Every structure is written in structure tokens, then in C-alpha cells.
Amino acid sequence: MRTKEEYYELALQNRKLAADPEITKCTCPNTLCDWYGKCKECVALHRFHNDHIPVCLQPILEDKLKALSAVCENVIIKKERTPLEYRHYVRERDNDKTQGGSQK
Helix, strand or coil, rough: CEEEEEEHHHHHHHHHCCCCCHHHCCCCCCCCCCCCHHHHHHHHHHHHCCCCCHHHHHHHHHHHHHHHHHHCCCCCCCCCCCHHHHHHHHHHHHHHHHCCCCCC
């Protein structure tokens, strides 16, 4: 277990890391997502819907699950990604609304 002083040093280090824009920039490959760059909101929505973890965090968990799965002699199957066309469709529908287009 860490000492109080070790924990304090870790807290200082984490504060410094959290202040670095290079560390805190959004790494999600879904740049068309409405919540791209709004990581706090993205994570909150994923927690609320309890569907899956955000795409940017999946590689971290995937590596750990692969190792665990190998021990259990199991296989990991990737979940199908949301098609890019769907994200374009959301943008089109949003544009239709702002331009007074018809609702479908």
C-alpha cells in the first residue's frame, strides 16, 4: 500500500498530467460523433446507457481481456462498429432541422 506521502506525490503528478493538453486531447477515432472532444459527456452517456465503453477506451480493455481470455481458453469477438454513414445521417438530419426541412 502507498504511504500518504507517495499518494500525495501521485496526486501532484496527476494534476500536472491533467493540465497538459497533449494528455487530455480526445483520442477517439469517431471525429463525426456529437461528443467528440467532450470526453466527460461521452463517458457519462456510455455509463448511463450501459451499452459499451467509449471507442477510445476499448483498446485498453481489449488488451486486458485478451490476456484473461487466453488463460480461460476463450475467444474475444469484437462488437460491430456503428457505420460511418449513420454519423453522416445524423449530421444531415440536424442540417435539415436547422434549414427548416421536413421531418421524417
